[in-house]
Amino acid sequence: MLSIAGSDPSGGAGIQADLKSIAALGGYGMAAITALTAQNTLGVQAVHVPPAAFLGQQLDAISDDITIDAVKIGMLGNAEVIHVVRSWLEKVRPAVVVLDPVMVATSGDRLLRESAEAALLALLPLADLITPNLAELAILVGEPQAQDWADALEQGKRLAAATGATILVKGGHLGGDACPDALVNAGGLLSRPVVEVAGDRIPTRNSHGTGCSLSSGMATAQARLGDWEASLRQVKPWLTGALQASSQLEVGAGNGPINHFHHLQQPLAAGEFAAALRQATAPDLEAIYGLEFIRDLAAGTLAEHQFAYYLAQDAIYLNGYSRVLARASALAPTEAAQLFWARSAQQCLEVESELHRNWLSTRSVEHVLGPVTKSYVDHLLAASASGSYGVLVAALLPCFWLYAEVGKTLHAQFLEAGAPAAHPYAGWLRTYADEDFAQATREAIAMVDDAARKASGDEREAMVEAFKHSSRFEVEFFDAPRLHA
Numbered sequence: 001m002l003s004i005a006g007s008d009p010s011g012g013a014g015i016q017a018d019l020k021s022i023a024a025l026g027g028y029g030m031a032a033i034t035a036l037t038a039q040n041t042l043g044v045q046a047v048h049v050p051p052a053a054f055l056g057q058q059l060d061a062i063s064d065d066i067t068i069d070a071v072k073i074g075m076l077g078n079a080e081v082i083h084v085v086r087s088w089l090e091k092v093r094p095a096v097v098v099l100d101p102v103m104v105a106t107s108g109d110r111l112l113r114e115s116a117e118a119a120l121l122a123l124l125p126l127a128d129l130i131t132p133n134l135a136e137l138a139i140l141v142g143e144p145q146a147q148d149w150a151d152a153l154e155q156g157k158r159l160a161a162a163t164g165a166t167i168l169v170k171g172g173h174l175g176g177d178a179c180p181d182a183l184v185n186a187g188g189l190l191s192r193p194v195v196e197v198a199g200d201r202i203p204t205r206n207s208h209g210t211g212c213s214l215s216s217g218m219a220t221a222q223a224r225l226g227d228w229e230a231s232l233r234q235v236k237p238w239l240t241g242a243l244q245a246s247s248q249l250e251v252g253a254g255n256g257p258i259n260h261f262h263h264l265q266q267p268l269a270a271g272e273f274a275a276a277l278r279q280a281t282a283p284d285l286e287a288i289y290g291l292e293f294i295r296d297l298a299a300g301t302l303a304e305h306q307f308a309y310y311l312a313q314d315a316i317y318l319n320g321y322s323r324v325l326a327r328a329s330a331l332a333p334t335e336a337a338q339l340f341w342a343r344s345a346q347q348c349l350e351v352e353s354e355l356h357r358n359w360l361s362t363r364s365v366e367h368v369l370g371p372v373t374k375s376y377v378d379h380l381l382a383a384s385a386s387g388s389y390g391v392l393v394a395a396l397l398p399c400f401w402l403y404a405e406v407g408k409t410l411h412a413q414f415l416e417a418g419a420p421a422a423h424p425y426a427g428w429l430r431t432y433a434d435e436d437f438a439q440a441t442r443e444a445i446a447m448v449d450d451a452a453r454k455a456s457g458d459e460r461e462a463m464v465e466a467f468k469h470s471s472r473f474e475v476e477f478f479d480a481p482r483l484h485a
């Protein structure tokens, strides 16, 4: 697959976008550079067109040695360049020629000299597929820009008739929620004169290079499929996905690039997912330390009825949590994981009975399911109903992790204060930082990390969501005694 186009050093358009698109759609990419631009996501600062004869040398070097399955032509710059490309096409006659009549960049900067428009018009009949945007389509048919989709299709038909090529009319510059594209050719090359492929409009500014990516993607798909309609049906959803995932890239302050490789899984390194979760949970941990309940508990000034409420809710929570841990054991992919979650489920019940035996038996407190406890357990049950082991263990993790962290910190504070025997919650604080529990937490973190490495992109996102919700519930759980005791 050969791209004959201009260079965009910021990587979003031109040959850089073409090579990414070709690779994303499984092709082998080659590029002969027509022009250099100095541009970024904000606009084009300068254009340099090297001597056209040198482009001729690049093209010959490729075609003298390599069979070219398809060519995509983008920015041409001036009439001399067009002339060289034209001569080369006439000589080599590649099987698939897609021409993106690049004239003006998204930013409004000219990428083709006005004086070269006639030469470009004369080049059009050498293309199999022409992919103008609405502004370029209007210039090529010598009419004002189409105001609606029906007008655009009519202009497409006129351009198809004038050139003999198939026209890909693009809806990118229309308003509304839809963003259709259509193949237009009344000459019997298509199953119908107009073949429309519907698409949703993605609300994003990151449209830099969409035209380049579409045209090179179409050339790549066509080389394999030999069917323009099937090619558009493959390329358009890929492009829509690339626009949708563009926000992940965060490139530049203007119209950013699309995310060409959104459909490829980036392998996660061991510990990477856990580190991202740790970062995601940091504000919640911070919030926990700021809670009145936690500060008062550490200082020993916490009202007894709040402490009793907390203990009672903890016992109710642990019973539900244990059931969900058992579900994680049932879904676990390995025997080691199965054993770990089953053991955790058992220990959880042991802690629950210990709460009743040692802490709750001497206190008068209602054992009524509180609103936060209910929401938290419901969230865990919903995660277990998702059927995904990864999502479930991600939802279970904050209870290990935040509890262990808070326990360690409160216990350290208690020791720093000289472990005052008169502290009303001394016994509680002493058991709070338990090394066995810290070890179990490390294992749980590793298991979630491992599940994420095996998960699909969508499942990983769902894991992060489930984790974040649980992390938030941890804060609310510690705040519940203040509100509901």
Ligand SMILES: Nc1ncnc2c1ncn2[C@@H]1O[C@H](COP(=O)(O)OP(=O)(O)O)[C@@H](O)[C@H]1O
Pocket: 132, 133, 134, 170, 171, 172, 173, 179, 180, 181, 199, 200, 201, 202, 203, 204, 207, 209, 210, 211, 212, 214, 236, 239, 240, 243
């Ligand atoms: N916001 C958007 N949402 C979905 N698809 C879009 C969006 N903007 C452009 N496209 C698609 O990107 C491709 C390029 O379209 P367009 O923006 O019209 O061309 P150009 O990039 O040449 O100006 C077309 O397939 C079009 O449907």
Ligand SMILES: Cc1ncc(COP(=O)(O)O)c(N)n1
Pocket: 005, 006, 007, 008, 013, 014, 015, 037, 074, 075, 102, 104, 105, 106, 111, 207, 208, 209, 210, 211, 212, 213
């Ligand atoms: C080198 C080069 N070629 C083409 C475009 C048009 O980009 P778009 O695909 O956004 O219309 C560009 N900005 N730079």
